[in-house]
Amino acid sequence: MFAIIAAKDMRELARDGRLLWAGGLILVLLLVALAAGWNRQVQLNNERSAGQALDYDAWLHQGYRHPHDAAEQGMHVFKPEPPLGVFDPGIGPFVGSTVWLQAHRQSEVKFRPAQDATGLQRFGELSPAWLLQVLVPLLIIVIGFNSMSGERERGTLRQLLSLGVPARSLLLGKAAALASCAGVLIAPVGVGFAAFLVARLPAGERLDVVYRISWLAAGYGLYLGLFVFLTLAVSALVRSSRAALVILLGFWVAATLIAPRTASEAVNLLYPTPSRLAFDDHLSHDIAGAASKAWAAHFGARTQWDPSLPLSKWGAALKVDDAAGYGALDENFGGLWDTFERQQRAQEWVGLVAPVVALRGFSMGLAGTDFSQHRDFSTAAETQRRKIQDIVSEDLIKHADPLGNAHFTYKAGPELWASVPPFKYQLPSVSFALAHHWGSLALLAVLFCLSVALAHYALSRPLMR
Amino acid sequence: MLDAIAVTKQFGAKRALDNVSLNVLPGEIYCLLGANGAGKTTLVNLFLNFLQPTSGSLQIGMIDVVRHPLETKRLLAYIPEQVTLYGVLSGLENLAFFSSLAIGERLPRPRLLELLEAAGLPRQAADDRVATYSKGMRQKVGIAIALAKNAKALLLDEPTSGLDPSAANEFSELLVKASNDGVAVLTTTHDLFHAKQTGTRLGIMKHGRLVEELRSEDVSHADLEALYLKHMKS
Numbered sequence: 290m291f292a293i294i295a296a297k298d299m300r301e302l303a304r305d306g307r308l309l310w311a312g313g314l315i316l317v318l319l320l321v322a323l324a325a326g327w328n329r330q331v332q333l334n335n336e337r338s339a340g341q342a343l344d345y346d347a348w349l350h351q352g353y354r355h356p357h358d359a360a361e362q363g364m365h366v367f368k369p370e371p372p373l374g375v376f377d378p379g380i381g382p383f384v385g386s387t388v389w390l391q392a393h394r395q396s397e398v399k400f401r402p403a404q405d406a407t408g409l410q411r412f413g414e415l416s417p418a419w420l421l422q423v424l425v426p427l428l429i430i431v432i433g434f435n436s437m438s439g440e441r442e443r444g445t446l447r448q449l450l451s452l453g454v455p456a457r458s459l460l461l462g463k464a465a466a467l468a469s470c471a472g473v474l475i476a477p478v479g480v481g482f483a484a485f486l487v488a489r490l491p492a493g494e495r496l497d498v499v500y501r502i503s504w505l506a507a508g509y510g511l512y513l514g515l516f517v518f519l520t521l522a523v524s525a526l527v528r529s530s531r532a533a534l535v536i537l538l539g540f541w542v543a544a545t546l547i548a549p550r551t552a553s554e555a556v557n558l559l560y561p562t563p564s565r566l567a568f569d570d571h572l573s574h575d576i577a578g579a580a581s582k583a584w585a586a587h588f589g590a591r592t593q594w595d596p597s598l599p600l601s602k603w604g605a606a607l608k609v610d611d612a613a614g615y616g617a618l619d620e621n622f623g624g625l626w627d628t629f630e631r632q633q634r635a636q637e638w639v640g641l642v643a644p645v646v647a648l649r650g651f652s653m654g655l656a657g658t659d660f661s662q663h664r665d666f667s668t669a670a671e672t673q674r675r676k677i678q679d680i681v682s683e684d685l686i687k688h689a690d691p692l693g694n695a696h697f698t699y700k701a702g703p704e705l706w707a708s709v710p711p712f713k714y715q716l717p718s719v720s721f722a723l724a725h726h727w728g729s730l731a732l733l734a735v736l737f738c739l740s741v742a743l744a745h746y747a748l749s750r751p752l753m754r
Numbered sequence: 755m756l757d758a759i760a761v762t763k764q765f766g767a768k769r770a771l772d773n774v775s776l777n778v779l780p781g782e783i784y785c786l787l788g789a790n791g792a793g794k795t796t797l798v799n800l801f802l803n804f805l806q807p808t809s810g811s812l813q814i815g816m817i818d819v820v821r822h823p824l825e826t827k828r829l830l831a832y833i834p835e836q837v838t839l840y841g842v843l844s845g846l847e848n849l850a851f852f853s854s855l856a857i858g859e860r861l862p863r864p865r866l867l868e869l870l871e872a873a874g875l876p877r878q879a880a881d882d883r884v885a886t887y888s889k890g891m892r893q894k895v896g897i898a899i900a901l902a903k904n905a906k907a908l909l910l911d912e913p914t915s916g917l918d919p920s921a922a923n924e925f926s927e928l929l930v931k932a933s934n935d936g937v938a939v940l941t942t943t944h945d946l947f948h949a950k951q952t953g954t955r956l957g958i959m960k961h962g963r964l965v966e967e968l969r970s971e972d973v974s975h976a977d978l979e980a981l982y983l984k985h986m987k988s
Contacts, residue, residue, distance in 0.1 A: 293854045300847070301842050444838030449855065
């Protein structure tokens with residue numbers, strides 16, 4: 290029976306023009322977003338892989354020079370764009386993609402695309418994820434707000450109920466119609482693009498991306514299903530279509546536009562992050578303190594780079610100095626990143642009233658563009674930096690001049706540069722993303738169940754009052 | 755077939771129905787007369803289980819309406835004063851939809867056209883959108899839905915109100931045909947003439963009470979009018 294109702298509703302929606310115009314617009318935007326995202330990703334990946342190859346080549350062919358000079362120059366490593374970054378760029382445009390692996394100090398990831406964007410970027414990037422998170426719920430509201438209230442106002446509900454149509458069939462039929470309308474727009478584009486994306490990946494990466502897409506489909510399915518049942522519930526509970534539209538639009542504005550920004554500000558108050566200046570000052574202070582202790586312990590020196598230390602010990606001193614800083618770097622960056630992650634977890638609770646917040650975190654996570662995966666890259670880059678520092682310091686120790694006179698004249702050659710392996714970063718697997726975001730998915734599932742229960746309650750009450 | 759047993763319906767302090775009992779047998783056309791607010795539509799709504807009685811019970815085919823609403827609705831077809839249909843669908847599509855819900859299967863197009871024709875809708879109008887239909891044409895689609903359902907009881911709430919005389923006559927003929935087929939018909943109306951002409955039994959309601967019940971054949975048009983006015987003025 291519900292299939293008959295769903296088919297009738299879809300035919301009605303197709304004929305009254307709302308689906309055609311609103312859905313058509315969303316479809317066009319979806320295609321534009323995918324095309325733009327794909328174009329951006331191909332361009333970024335080409336630039337980054339070319340940049341990384343050039344930088345490593347420059348490292349290998351830097352000629353004969355003092356190892357520490359080479360370490361000071363360092364090299365750049367680039368974060369690869371995850372394949373699903375096309376779908377959800379996440380925090381990518383705001384956190385940068387390039388790290389300078391320099392001596393002594395861990396660098397932040399730089400070159401944020403948002404830096405080069407116009408002020409319009411503040412309105413959010415047109416990505417397929419944004420469309421599904423913000424505009425498709427609006428489409429569901431626009432085509433579904435009068436699903437029940439309209440039947441009541443026209444009098445057709447009386448006709449339907451007089452035929453003995455059970456409330457459950459009515460609910461399922463209406464829900465199936467709304468879901469099908471959204472599905473007709475999204476599914477062909479989604480499946481087509483997923484197949485295109487997966488086919489272009491190296492064989493070894495395909496399965497992981499297929500899993501990610503499946504989980505994303507589940508998360509978005511729960512989120513959009515939630516809007517379907519919520520729309521039906523409100524439409525059945527209120528007396529007029531106008532009231533249903535006002536309530537649903539109010540919820541949409543509050544839950545998808547206002548709440549995420551408010552949540553972001555609120556968690557910043559709850560878990561404040563230091564200013565850049567304060568962070569840098571604190572880090573410098575900690576590094577200097579750790580280094581002073583290490584210099585005193587290893588060399589009996591009162592200050593860093595104490596002139597009394599023989600030059601023959603400077604290789605060992607560089608190693609000790611770097612190693613002393615590692616702890617301070619780990620503590621400071623770790624603390625900052627932990628705060629970001631605490632903010633993220635706190636924001637997820639806002640998902641209880643604003644489901645888009647829960648979905649946003651889940652979507653970025655499964656697309657590989659969230660903070661936890663950015664942190665994983667930053668950690669890998671820092672590991673590479675330390676590897677370079679250790680290699681050059683070991684080389685200085687190995688070639689230490691007992692008299693020290695030749696310390697600054699020593700020059701290493703291509704063999705040393707080649708002993709530094711190229712930076713190869715492997716994106717974390719889907720299980721890494723799920724481990725960080727299962728809570729958001731569970732929250733979406735709970736909210737979906739609550740919306741179904743609310744719709745069921747709304748349609749179980751006497752509909753003819 | 756349609757039984758109301760000592761039914762009372764209270765809306766807050768207002769008593770819409772007061773201890774009303776009536777029964778409509780298969781093959782009977784029971785016309786319920788009365789002024790606006792007499793309780794006629796409330797009784798129809800109670801048979802449809804859109805309202806629940808404060809006391810008393812209602813049965814269709816000996817099945818309790820409140821306890822088994824879906825079962826009783828299967829025995830019933832309902833035509834309201836304004837048959838409301840989906841304007842963007844054609845008459846045929848509306849009939850296909852409602853009849854599928856009523857009988858659980860999709861009728862083939864020739865059968866749907868046959869039903870619309872039997873209800874008096876011109877064949878060439880079947881594929882036109884209902885938004886372009888007159889009230890009479892919509893009413894005919896409503897009748898076609900009832901015919902498709904092949905119901906044992908018909909509930910009609912002022913079905914000829916607003917119809918032109920010719921359409922009202924056609925409608926009355928259809929009711930007579932249905933009763934001849936053994937269908938129990940309960941209709942509310944203000945139209946004394948058609949009630950006398952079509953009905954087998956007549957009931958007059960006032961202030962929620964059934965104040966008069968008589969057989970149509972026992973009363974002339976003039977007597978019915980006089981009796982009705984007497985009750986309304988008293």
